[in-house]
Structure formats: C-alpha cells, structure tokens
Amino acid sequence: MSKYETACSSKICTTHQSRKKSFYFPVLCPLVPGLQSYDKVDLLRRRWCLPSISIHGIEHSFDKPGAPTLISRKVMGKFSVRVVPAQPPKKIAQKVKAYLEQLHQLRGSPNRLEIKIFRDGRPFLGDHTVKNYQAAARAITRVWQKEPDLTRDGAAIPVAIESTKKDVILIPMGQSLDFQHENNERLAIRNYINGIKVFINYFFELASAENEDSEEEEQRQNEREKWRLKMV
Structure with missing residues (x-):
C-alpha cells in the first residue's frame, strides 16, 4: 500500500476507494492534524466579518467549441465587492477602482481599461440583545x-x-x-x-x-x- 493510500485510509476519507477512478484521484486527503491546523475563529471571521470579492462572469471571450488561439479584442469581467459594517460603499468602490487603475498602469499595457460601477448598497448589522x-x-x-x-x-x-x-x-x-x-x-x-x-x-x-x-x-x-x- 502506498503512502498516499495509507493517508487516505483514515476516517476523514472513508470514501476514497469509491472515488479512486474519479476526479478526486490522485488528490491527497487532509489528515486530522492538517484539519486542526486551521483556526476556526479565523475561518469564521473571514466568512462573517471581513469584506470579500465575488467574480460573476467574463463576457466577449471565446466560448464556442474548439481550441482556437485568437485573442478577443474586448473582454468584460463582472465582480462584486461585499462590504461589511462601517465600510462606506462609495469610498470602497473608489478605492477598488483606483487600485485596478494602478495595476493597469504598472503593467504598461497598451490596452484601455474602463471600470463602471453599476450600483452600491450599505451593509446591515443587527443587535441581538434588543x-x-x-x-x-x-x-x-x-x-x-x-x-x-x-x-x-x-x-x-x-x-x-x-x-x-x-x-x-x-x-x-x-x-x-x-x-x-x-x-x-x-x-x-x-x-x-x-x-x-x-x-x-x-x-x-x-x-x-x-x-x-x-x-x-x-x-x-x-x-x-x-x-x-x-x-x-
């Protein structure tokens, strides 16, 4: 039995044998010490209390059958920024826009970058003691x-x-x-x-x-x- 199979024979990965020939092979499964290395408080803090960015889609890129090597003349990406309490949406939008423009300038790309902000909304937080x-x-x-x-x-x-x-x-x-x-x-x-x-x-x-x-x-x-x- 290989080291990989020995690792995946733990209780964390009881379904390894049934997935051996599937997409999950040969992905190493995390052992209990590996799982315990993550701080639960930090994980929940990132999920609940910190802002995040979600990418919703990319338009005008080639999405037809085949494998061409052409480069689209125009590509548009859509994403949203999830703000958290005490973050003013308009100021955050300005900071994100300024940051993207700075990155584009540092790359020295001859392409033109245009950023449009569609809408914004304020965050909400309740007090569970009331x-x-x-x-x-x-x-x-x-x-x-x-x-x-x-x-x-x-x-x-x-x-x-x-x-x-x-x-x-x-x-x-x-x-x-x-x-x-x-x-x-x-x-x-x-x-x-x-x-x-x-x-x-x-x-x-x-x-x-x-x-x-x-x-x-x-x-x-x-x-x-x-x-x-x-x-x-």
Whole structure:
C-alpha cells in the first residue's frame, strides 16, 4: 500500500476507494492534524466579518467549441465587492477602482481599461440583545427545539433601518442549500410550516414583551440610534 493510500485510509476519507477512478484521484486527503491546523475563529471571521470579492462572469471571450488561439479584442469581467459594517460603499468602490487603475498602469499595457460601477448598497448589522431579536430567538427555539445560531451573512437591508429608525431583524425560513435567488430555488414543506409557526410565536413574544418607560431606556435608545447610524 502506498503512502498516499495509507493517508487516505483514515476516517476523514472513508470514501476514497469509491472515488479512486474519479476526479478526486490522485488528490491527497487532509489528515486530522492538517484539519486542526486551521483556526476556526479565523475561518469564521473571514466568512462573517471581513469584506470579500465575488467574480460573476467574463463576457466577449471565446466560448464556442474548439481550441482556437485568437485573442478577443474586448473582454468584460463582472465582480462584486461585499462590504461589511462601517465600510462606506462609495469610498470602497473608489478605492477598488483606483487600485485596478494602478495595476493597469504598472503593467504598461497598451490596452484601455474602463471600470463602471453599476450600483452600491450599505451593509446591515443587527443587535441581538434588543427585545426584537430576543423575541425571535425564543420563537425559533420553541418551534425548532434548538437555539438559533447567531451568524453574519450577506443580507443588505439598511433601507428599513433608515426609514423606521428601529432595529430590523431578518428571520430565515429556508436552509442554506435552497439555491436562494438562483435557478430551481426551493423551500422544504417542513420549513414552510415551521416558518409559519415561528412567525406566529414571534409576534406573540413581541407583543408580550415589557416596554421600559424610564430614563435609562431612553438613554439606551439614544445610544442605539448612534450605533445604527455607524452601521449603515
């Protein structure tokens, strides 16, 4: 047995034998020490808290059958920048544009570079300590019999915060693999039924929450307003 096969006989790669003749051969499988070398906090921080760039497509390049060697006279790439709270979209767009123009100038290319910014949107961040979020957490726990995970995702809905001057909560109904905003978007019947139950319980919890009419609460709301303005 080779060193490669010995490595892949671990529990991490129990399906290696069935994939031996597939696309995964001969890819080395990570062992447990290799997996443990990644910092979980750093991985989640990169996924939830740091900005990122997504490439959506390249147009005008040759995409027909065959293997020609021609070079297109014009190519257009599309990408988006995912900003995070406290990042002003317009300033970030200007910095990205300036950086690309600087790289193009350093290359000394005779080609012309044109950058167009189609639209931008402000990031959104909620405070899970307010009663709005606490009511949703209790509703989700009651229906699903499990406490909700507090994560950050790519939801950009600051317009509701700006118009209402209140904390806004985004309560999901589907799963992470439901192909949201894509072809064949789906929603499981179980999620649909439980989603209805969650909203019923949420409104019940929100209506039964006590309102504090005190100077401390007023001061807290003023601090919350300042915090919201920083996040959008």
